[in-house]
Amino acid sequence: MSGHSPGNAPVQIRKYLAIFGLMLLATLMTAGASYIPFGNRSINVIVALCIAGFQAFLVLGHMMHLLSEKKMIYGVLAFTAIFLVCMFALTILAHHDLPGATAD
Amino acid sequence: MEIPYTVKARPDTGLYNAKVGLWLFLASEVMLFGGLFSSYVLLRVGAPGGLWPRGWLNIPLGTLNTILLISSSITITFAWAALKSNQFGRFKVFLGTTLLLAITFLGIKSFEYRDKLSHYQVTLNSGQVVDGHLVERTADHLVLHGVEADSPKAFLDRRSREFRQLQHEEFKLATAEVKKVEAYKPRMNTYLALYWTMTGLHALHLVGGILVMGYFWGPGSRMWHTAPEHFTNRIEIAGLYWHFVDLVWVFLFPVLYLL
Amino acid sequence: MQTAIQSMPHGAAHAEPHAEPGFLRQYVFSTDHKVVGIQYGLTALIFLLFGFFLMLTMRWQIAHPGQPVPVVGPLLEAVLGQVAKGGMMSPDLYNSFGAMHGTIMVFLAIVPLAVGAFGNYLVPLQIGAIDMAFPRLNMTSYQFYFLGGIIMFASFFIPGGAAQAGWTSYPPLANAIPTDGQTFWLLGMVFLITSSLLGSVNIIATIIQLRAPGMTWMRLPFFVWAQFVASFLLLLAFPPLEAAGVMQLMDKVAGTSFFLPTGLAVGGAVGQASGGGSPLLWQHLFWFLAHPEVYVLILPALGIIAEIIANNTRKPLWGYKTLVYAALALGFISFIVWAHHMYLTGMGTTIATFFQTTTMLISVPSVIILTCLLISLWGGSIRFNTPMLFASAFLPMFGIGGLTGLPLGFSYSDIHLHDTYYVIGHFHYVVAPGTIFALFAGIYFWFPKVTGRVMNEFWGRVHFWGSLIFMNVVFMPMFVQGLSGMLRRMSDGGATYALRPDVHELNRVILWGAVCLALAQIPFIINFFYSIARGPRVTSDNPWNATTLEWQTPTPPGHGNFDKPIQVYRGPYEYSVPGASKDFTPQNELPAKA
Ligand code: HEM
Ligand SMILES: [Cu+2]
Numbered sequence: 007m008s009g010h011s012p013g014n015a016p017v018q019i020r021k022y023l024a025i026f027g028l029m030l031l032a033t034l035m036t037a038g039a040s041y042i043p044f045g046n047r048s049i050n051v052i053v054a055l056c057i058a059g060f061q062a063f064l065v066l067g068h069m070m071h072l073l074s075e076k077k078m079i080y081g082v083l084a085f086t087a088i089f090l091v092c093m094f095a096l097t098i099l100a101h102h103d104l105p106g107a108t109a110d
Numbered sequence: 111m112e113i114p115y116t117v118k119a120r121p122d123t124g125l126y127n128a129k130v131g132l133w134l135f136l137a138s139e140v141m142l143f144g145g146l147f148s149s150y151v152l153l154r155v156g157a158p159g160g161l162w163p164r165g166w167l168n169i170p171l172g173t174l175n176t177i178l179l180i181s182s183s184i185t186i187t188f189a190w191a192a193l194k195s196n197q198f199g200r201f202k203v204f205l206g207t208t209l210l211l212a213i214t215f216l217g218i219k220s221f222e223y224r225d226k227l228s229h230y231q232v233t234l235n236s237g238q239v240v241d242g243h244l245v246e247r248t249a250d251h252l253v254l255h256g257v258e259a260d261s262p263k264a265f266l267d268r269r270s271r272e273f274r275q276l277q278h279e280e281f282k283l284a285t286a287e288v289k290k291v292e293a294y295k296p297r298m299n300t301y302l303a304l305y306w307t308m309t310g311l312h313a314l315h316l317v318g319g320i321l322v323m324g325y326f327w328g329p330g331s332r333m334w335h336t337a338p339e340h341f342t343n344r345i346e347i348a349g350l351y352w353h354f355v356d357l358v359w360v361f362l363f364p365v366l367y368l369l
Numbered sequence: 370m371q372t373a374i375q376s377m378p379h380g381a382a383h384a385e386p387h388a389e390p391g392f393l394r395q396y397v398f399s400t401d402h403k404v405v406g407i408q409y410g411l412t413a414l415i416f417l418l419f420g421f422f423l424m425l426t427m428r429w430q431i432a433h434p435g436q437p438v439p440v441v442g443p444l445l446e447a448v449l450g451q452v453a454k455g456g457m458m459s460p461d462l463y464n465s466f467g468a469m470h471g472t473i474m475v476f477l478a479i480v481p482l483a484v485g486a487f488g489n490y491l492v493p494l495q496i497g498a499i500d501m502a503f504p505r506l507n508m509t510s511y512q513f514y515f516l517g518g519i520i521m522f523a524s525f526f527i528p529g530g531a532a533q534a535g536w537t538s539y540p541p542l543a544n545a546i547p548t549d550g551q552t553f554w555l556l557g558m559v560f561l562i563t564s565s566l567l568g569s570v571n572i573i574a575t576i577i578q579l580r581a582p583g584m585t586w587m588r589l590p591f592f593v594w595a596q597f598v599a600s601f602l603l604l605l606a607f608p609p610l611e612a613a614g615v616m617q618l619m620d621k622v623a624g625t626s627f628f629l630p631t632g633l634a635v636g637g638a639v640g641q642a643s644g645g646g647s648p649l650l651w652q653h654l655f656w657f658l659a660h661p662e663v664y665v666l667i668l669p670a671l672g673i674i675a676e677i678i679a680n681n682t683r684k685p686l687w688g689y690k691t692l693v694y695a696a697l698a699l700g701f702i703s704f705i706v707w708a709h710h711m712y713l714t715g716m717g718t719t720i721a722t723f724f725q726t727t728t729m730l731i732s733v734p735s736v737i738i739l740t741c742l743l744i745s746l747w748g749g750s751i752r753f754n755t756p757m758l759f760a761s762a763f764l765p766m767f768g769i770g771g772l773t774g775l776p777l778g779f780s781y782s783d784i785h786l787h788d789t790y791y792v793i794g795h796f797h798y799v800v801a802p803g804t805i806f807a808l809f810a811g812i813y814f815w816f817p818k819v820t821g822r823v824m825n826e827f828w829g830r831v832h833f834w835g836s837l838i839f840m841n842v843v844f845m846p847m848f849v850q851g852l853s854g855m856l857r858r859m860s861d862g863g864a865t866y867a868l869r870p871d872v873h874e875l876n877r878v879i880l881w882g883a884v885c886l887a888l889a890q891i892p893f894i895i896n897f898f899y900s901i902a903r904g905p906r907v908t909s910d911n912p913w914n915a916t917t918l919e920w921q922t923p924t925p926p927g928h929g930n931f932d933k934p935i936q937v938y939r940g941p942y943e944y945s946v947p948g949a950s951k952d953f954t955p956q957n958e959l960p961a962k963a
Contacts, residue, residue, distance in 0.1 A: 113499065113500055113502065113504070113579070114578075114579065115578050115579070120578050123577060123578065125577075125578070126578075127502045127503070127574055127578050127579075128503075130502070130573075130574045130577050130578055131502065131503060131506075131570050131571070131574045134569075134570045134573055134574060134604060135566070135570055137604065137605060138566055138569075138570075138604050138605060138607070138608045139608070141605050141606075141607075141608035141609055142608035142609070142611055142612055143612075144608075144609065145608060145609030145610075145611070145612030145613060145654055145657075146612045146616075148609075149612065149613075149616065149627065149650055149654070152647060152650055153627070153645070153646065153647060153650070156647055157645060158631055158644075158645055295623070295624075296619060296623045296624070296625045297623055297624035297625050297626070297642075297643060298643060299626075299643050299645060300625075300626060300627070300643070300645040300646060303619060303623075303625035303626065303627060303643075306619075306623075306625075307615060307616060307619055307625075307627075311615065
């Protein structure tokens with residue numbers, strides 16, 4: 007992305023306005039979706055997290071320019087993401103794996 | 111003696127120093143909020159009886175705050191773009207707007223906090239529970255505006271039909287019949303503990319951001335005239351941080367307000 | 370060429386015209402990485418001594434429960450009052466000292482020395498940079514550390530004394546103790562975590578951005594790699610503990626129940642807490658930090674040892690690349706082994722298997738590093754000066770520490786060993802005759818660069834042999850005690866348990882070992898201060914004939930470090946290169962013309 011040449015600024019502005027619109031839409035959607043009884047509460051959770059994930063993609067990828075960032079930053083963030091996932095997964099799994107609850 | 115690459119990018123990494131520093135800082139912030147979110151998941155999944163409060167917060171206000179924060183994220187990007195295209199006046203307008211939006215967010219947030227502090231749940235000796243906002247409290251009685259039920263369980267899911275059918279009215283309770291009075295403070299239950307802690311920490315991040323952006327808007331903006339490129343980088347960094355604050359809220363909002 | 374470097378005028382850096390900053394700017398609020406490093410170093414050494422003193426009084430209590438502590442007993446009573454009545458240690462005081470010994474040693478002494486002092490001072494020098502990437506943040510990092518230290522230290526003197534729930538601060542115990550010590554502990558930790566965050570961002574950014582021209586990644590001295598990995602561990606593992614610290618603070622101050630289960634009874638009475646929390650959640654978040662933290666303790670030590678071994682064997686390190694990759698692997702795996710501290714918390718076999726596997730995996734890179742360093746000794750004509758003595762003792766000591774970790778890493782043997790003195794023995798072998806020896810080695814080794822003077826060799830040797838012998842007298846018996854079932858953290862040293870009398874007898878051996886260990890530090894302390902003032906001056910900027918860039922500076926390096934532009938042409942360990950005119954080739958020496 008060539009934000010470095012001033013001449014491109016208007017193009018960028020248009021792009022950010024589009025992102026702004028999408029973000030607002032997603033916010034209203036997530037608020038709205040929470041009123042819909044999907045039958046099972048976990049479907050609400052999944053829908054909300056998917057929308058939040060989409061918003062995160064917009065913020066990280068476009069507003070924070072991660073889609074066109076340098077290799078070094080990707081490296082740092084990739085490790086962060088791995089450790090974050092490990093922290094979530096292993097604490098939850100450990101909580102549910104109780105002695106005698108497994109088949110051996 | 112000048113430290114290299116404070117303004118220009120280092121050729122082999124393609125980055126200037128502050129950008130590396132900021133992304134490292136954000137990585138650690140991810141782990142900080144990650145720790146809180148993973149606590150949220152663990153505590154919620156492990157909640158006794160699977161019971162978890164729902165609909166305890168004001169969704170329209172939460173939505174409004176989300177919109178404010180998203181807008182502020184866009185305006186700070188515009189502020190940066192303005193510097194890039196050499197329009198200092200526009201920059202001032204957009205950064206000023208960002209500040210106003212952020213302060214409004216905090217205003218609404220503190221209104222919500224105040225509301226929770228005047229919200230009480232009162233257990234009576236009879237076992238009845240009254241839940242509502244405090245109207246008046248004296249030595250011998252207590253007036254609440256709210257609803258009444260046989261058990262606090264009735265107040266757990268406030269988006270359920272049953273709860274919405276409860277009659278809102280004013281209750282005058284003699285101190286003698288009251289067994290327990292509890293405000294909607296962090297100590298009331300795990301959900302509120304998480305709500306206060308997570309939004310509180312997020313609000314502290316906003317305060318920090320406001321201070322820094324306020325400095326760049328006011329006295330710090332003089333740097334534009336001496337070192338424009340350096341100053342533009344600073345605004346980019348402030349913007350990255352601000353987007354991150356926005357990003358955290360994008361998750362806090364559904365998790366605390368909606369689910 | 371070399372003579373040109375050696376005869377570089379010492380005052381060259383000062384020759385540039387610039388205003389001399391005032392005393393405060395130069396020594397107290399300095400942003401120079403070397404000054405910040407020295408500030409870190411001196412503060413951390415004081416805390417190291419203080420933590421050692423806490424342990425000495427505890428060892429007396431363990432060996433002679435209920436008897437007045439000699440020498441310092443009256444002082445304790447005068448300063449702390451009731452908890453040290455008659456100069457005796459009450460169980461409360463024992464618990465405070467124990468908790469604070471661990472906290473101070475890990476968070477206020479070793480890490481600040483290894484990363485704050487050595488990292489700050491050496492990393493910019495070794496990569497050929499003029500300072501850290503963010504000098505102002507660097508100063509702030511030290512200030513946060515200092516404030517955190519003050520808070521921790523002050524907590525001894527508040528009513529009820531310092532925290533008592535161990536350096537691990539497990540709830541609900543940490544919460545149930547009614548005094549404010551724990552609150553201070555948590556506040557102090559928030560400061561220390563902030564400090565280490567700023568420090569680690571700075572070190573990583575400096576290494577990424579400020580390497581001198583020609584200093585490619587694979588030309589970095591191993592010490593820099595070790596600091597790089599350790600800083601990443603600090604950066605990513607500490608924040609979850611900060612989150613947990615905030616939650617425990619809320620439990621303590623705002624009455625929440627993040628870590629308090631429903632129906633928790635304290636002292637027979639069911640408490641007021643709303644419940645619904647999970648004590649295990651704290652343990653997860655704590656060990657998510659604290660396991661990587663032990664590698665923060667050991668990695669810089671390995672870095673120091675690698676530099677000293679290469680320099681004193683006059684040979685390149687054996688397997689430099691292997692060392693680098695092993696350090697990276699160590700850093701990575703250390704994030705996914707934490708629950709080996711929690712086998713006995715009612716963990717199921719599936720998860721236990723996962724953590725046992727990763728724990729065994731992580732010992733592979735540890736062994737690789739140790740092996741590379743050992744092989745590096747092979748066939749060298751070793752110069753056994755004081756730094757090298759400490760470095761060579763480090764290897765077997767760290768080896769014992771690592772090997773004794775293996776039985777702890779399997780859940781079935783850990784059932785027997787968990788929470789006994791065996792664990793204490795294990796980790797002290799890694800940290801005390803391990804990391805602390807490496808830090809001593811580093812102090813003796815870089816002292817000439819920092820002060821321009823050399824420490825006394827004879828007293829260095831006295832210090833070394835005394836430390837080596839008595840470290841082992843102190844820690845070796847702990848394995849025996851632990852294997853016979855003696856629990857840790859007992860204020861009477863396990864006297865109420867029916868153990869064999871000779872197991873108890875070992876407590877006395879350890880006590881006198883510890884006293885002698887203290888005596889063995891006196892030569893060091895005197896030597897250190899005497900040499901700063903009176904030690905013989907170095908005659909060269911590179912007295913050890915070393916290859917890395919920190920020796921290519923004036924002595925001591927001035928503001929801005931180098932008095933000439935640095936261009937790097939070669940790897941960090943070009944010792945005894947065949948055909949070279951001398952047995953070392955500095956990294957920035959021009960290649961010989963073809
Ligand atoms: C290389 C292989 C290593 C293995 C397999 C290992 C394994 C373990 C295990 C399983 C425990 C828990 C014991 C228990 O509480 O029952 C433990 C405790 C400990 N280890 Fe290690 N370890 C290793 C290396 C290290 C290193 C390098 C350090 C530090 C520099 C270290 C420091 C500690 C500390 C401080 C504790 C005790 C924490 C406490 O409970 O207070 N270990 N180790
Ligand atoms: Cu461990």
